[in-house]
Amino acid sequence: MSSSTPLKIGLLINPIAGMGGRVGLHGTDGEIYKRALQLGAVEESTLRAKSSLALLGDFKDELTFYAVEGKMGGDLLTELNFSYYPVAYQSIDTSKEVKFIKSSAEDTKALATQFLHSDLDLIVFAGGDGTARDIYSVVQSKIPILGIPAGVKMRSGVFGLHPENVAQIIIQMINPANRRSAPAEILDRGPESAPYSASSFFGVALTAYAPDLIQRSKSTHSSTAEIGLAELAETFANQMKSDRLYLLGPGSSTNLIAEALGISAQPSGVNAICNRALIGEDLSESDIFTLLEARQDVQLILGVIGGQGYLLGRGNQQLSGAVIEKIGWERIYVVASSQKLLNLAPVQLYIDFNIDSASGSELETLTPPPTFIQVHTANARSVVCRIVHNVPSPNNGKARSARSEGRNYVAS
Amino acid sequence: MSQVDPQLPTPHPFMANSAPGSYKELLRVAEVKEIEEVFEQIPKDHLFKGEWSVPSALKSEAALYKHLTGMLKKNISAENYISFLGAGCWQHYVPSICDEMVTRTEFATPVWGTPSSDHGRNQVWFEFSSQLGELVDMDFVGLPLYSYGTAAGHALRMASRINGRKKVLIPASLDPERAKVIYNYAGFSELEGHLEIIAVNFDPATGRVDLKDLESKLDNTVSAIYFENPNYLGIFESDAAKICALAHSVGAEAVVGVDPISLGIIAPPPEYGADIVVGTTQPLGVHMNAGGGVGGFIATRDEEKYAREYPTLQVSLTDTLVPGEMAFGLTLFEQSSYGSREHGKDWTGNSVYLWAVANATYMSLMGPEGFKEVGNSIIQRARYAADQIATIKGLKITWRDGFFKEFVVNFDGTRKSVSQINKKLLDKKIFGGKDLSEDFPALGQSALFCVTEVHSVEEIDSLVKALSEVCA
């Protein structure tokens, strides 16, 4: 397989993206990063980028990479035996230990500016919404951008469903006939410290055209279906059992329960409620374990990352495989707006525990999730969703692969 | 018979592509050799292999006409005989232009369209809601519902969604047809959303809601009081303002059913305190159609509290890209079951939208004077008929005063059943009133007679004459 015009890709890894997830922080900008390191966060984004780019080994001749030396891309390409055109940008700190720097945003924007002059077909980046927004602020819709999901939250419409999907999309784009782009919303949370539910719209970027492999941007408008969800939250709150520990996963759906109790909690974190009171806010993985040690009767309420279909592994990495094992799948209660849920294609939920991370070795011993899970969308209304996950089990990935292989670009 | 290719359809006037050339071209382009190929998704064991008991085709319209009229001519209609039947489906005069409009192919056959492509039909719908709004004095009106009873059922469920209460009071004088619909809509106590229905007695002396009984059943768990004006037994609820005030005193909604053809002379319900108005649309230019002419509506004040609970679709006047131009778009579609499936406000579907064309035409033709005239004509004719019947020995008009177009005739003095009397009236080419004896045993052998503007003095007199003969 060879092509007369190689696909020119600018690669950008935000080495600190996603570090906050497991330690209960929201993103890793500025000061938060320092806390993340103190709390023992690992560099997720490089691991994610690796699991994507490693699948491109057979296509080295068809791909031309542009990157900057060091942690923002060059090191990984070298490690994977890809050659690349170094981008003339030297002010970034490329030392082995990231010392840091004023903010990752400035480095991202500086590199994106260099990419603008490189006549690229595509910018591939590893990061989250913040990284997407920083790149978009420079390239606008001049170059399509494609994200390897590696942040805490990925609500913008430029991310592959999984790192592997990004590789699939790149392979498809090797054929010049398939180098097509589509508009995608860039969403990010609002001003510093504002909760994610106040997330706002920053503009329309271009991304690769691959409707089945790219997650849609997370929609935000309210509707009858969402009113139904709020009523469900109220009913749930009214029927809470005394002395039971309720863990609310992140998100606006689960936060409706806190709201129904009159509790103001950080909606982007894991919160603990017992006897209608907040007993723990914005918990880290180890905080959760501490709470679980002390109690028998536990229920975990999860939302679904709207437009994306993630149940676990996105935006709630503190709810690790080990935490779920401790709680038990049968004690998970899932809530979501039916409007968002039914507009997923296909309507299935993803679990993406990161196998490469520190606790990954334990995952193979975990109980597999059920094949189907009931998602409660309002009082007396539910949708039954297949679970697609990366925990070894007989059904692993069946539905996903069938759908994504069949639905390819239309040959021109 | 000529040779028929079993692979090919037989040419038929309703199917252009049944012509051999067209059919073969479809096969060719679709790359189909054998028609069963296009049914490849259906497993073989799902296919029916037996004999059909469906008759073969009557492709000639002449033959079909003969076949159908052969049966239909056995019918005896309210034009063949004189009919005094009402009870939820009434004989009023249908102006020719109403029939012209509902038989226009443009109105009769389409399904939906866009605000610009089906602008004319959408405008008719807006004019339906607008004119009905004038009659009932409400400024938010939905597109029609299946019937009076379904409109009442939906309205009571709206009221319950508004105030969260689960109990409704309805009059015991309610039409059993409508009551059965309302009970059906109220659900079962084993399930969610059930409304407890409590019937309020009517005063045997007046035929109106018994206010004492109403007060004794009313408390702050009541979601709505439903009553009709005129009620099923023909009587005006002259205490309407008191009933509405009682509803409001406990925070309940006052839901009132009306016959809109009375509203040229009768006060619109909001004037006496109604919150939600429902009613029938059939008297407004639609034939009885053996009950297939019925339709209903819901109207309220233009307040979010009500608007956001409508189960129906509705059109709103709006703008277009051209300054100053008007169009009609859907409003609050998202809350309908089309927009939100099981999360919608109740449910909707195909309704009786074609009848809205007849209704709009009717209201435009009548105008304020026409409605006043027809109301007066009806109330006086009905009164005349009742007064004349009252002179017959053994017959009694149960409530002599305060009725619109229907009144109850009691036959106990004749020692004959309504059923016997109606049989004999039939021999005299008269459809007697609706027999109430089974549904309202307390009223004895009684029938509900309906007299409208279509009944001439001669026809009424012939009824009186016939009644005096059969009751003798």
Next chain:
Amino acid sequence: MIKSKIRKYHAPVWDEPLVMDLSAPGRRGAFAPELEEKIAKATSEPSALIPASLARKTPPSLPELSEFEVQRHYLHLSQQTLGMMGISLFGTCTMKYNPRINERLVYQPFVAEMHPHQDPETMQGLLEIVYRFDEILRSLSGLDKFVFQAGGGADAAYTMATITRAYHASRGELAQRNEIITTTQAHPCNPATAAAAGFKIITLPLEEDGYPSVEALKAVVSERTAALMVNNPDDIGIYNPHIKEWVKVVREAGGLCFYDHANFNGVMTRIRAADIGFDACMYMLHKTFGGLKGGGGPAVGAFGCNEKLIPFLPGPTVEKNSDGSFYLKKEGANSVGRVREFFGNVPVVIRAYSWTRAMGIDGLRDAANISVLANNYMEKRLLQIPGVTKALPELTQRRLEMTRYSLGELTAETGVNCIDVQNRMTDYGVDAFWLSHEPWFIPEPFTPEAGELWSIEDLDYWIDVLELVCNEARSNPEMVRTAPHNQVVAKQGSINLNEPENWATTYRAYKRKYKK
């Protein structure tokens, strides 16, 4: 490639004002019969007959027009309605010829001026037609009894929900059996009516084969299952081949099974609901059986069921005496009562009977064959248009009478979406195509249904117009986005009609909000 000669169409534009704005004081359009002197003399003035508390003080401000003005106004509005005047391939609605003979018949007094409470002796012709049509539907479905009270397909789904309630209540199991299972591909009326009847709704989304798996169904069927409500094929054109197993699983668990036969046209004379194992089904007489649509009724959702459910049917039902005459049978103690007053939209039943007799059993088979074949014909041509893709393309078996398509690629390329294309097609005399019911999981969907009515030339014209509009989307996207340009009025403006200060469903609300 465009084959047809594209017509130079323009909608009639009368610039017709609102009827309220045509009013002139004192004009009259209709009079009520003048009161005969005999009545006038014998009766008090009307004001004396109306309770004082209820007299209308202000006349309704209805328009005042002459009879001709009313006629011309509504004729103008009828002409400003495209509907079936051009080509309408509105998916799931099975656009058919509505034979004119039926209008000639049903507006005659022997249908129009019949009263539902008449003595059955005087309704024999009418009852006979209803009964005979019941017999025809019994044969087509294998079920045992049909009723016509439901005023549309949604009302028939509601009938099922209420029969489900009555059935389980009669067995004392209703409190326990409170769940109804449906799929995302079932029409919204199924979950909506079941929810309205008080049931919990469990929805199964479709999976990789184009329908939910048996596994998913089994995961939710239990002793709480009251009923299953599904359609097959769905409106993507996909037939669930495991439907017999579905029905078996639900029935073994004690639930009832309802077949929403909205998409019957392609499978009529091949599939019978009873053979698949369903307890009940619904046919839309205003769609599949040639009754007219009226822009949304009066319609009939013919509801049929097996012996087991007959006691729960709404009444009255039309039955045959041993002497061959017909009567109306009152409902029994377990009946759901009424879903609507009286025994149905009788003129629609007559139209459906008439259409079915004109077609005959062979005509029904030909209609099914032609409609599925024509859909496959359209698919071949439509998929050649750049920008048009098929929903779930990995499912390569031939679709039945409908195929859902996507204009997602066209939108990605040009910014022109399916609603823009729908609007622009009306500029060529093609009525709005159907998009998709909720949920919209196929981007920029559209769903034409060829049916058996439309000629190959009509289908070609429709396809050619779509192709032309796709070309226009590339050459002049702004023009397509602002379409229509040849219609009665321009594209709906930007007013948000879901805001209380903007919506106006009546003239009086409009005056208050916009004519301050």
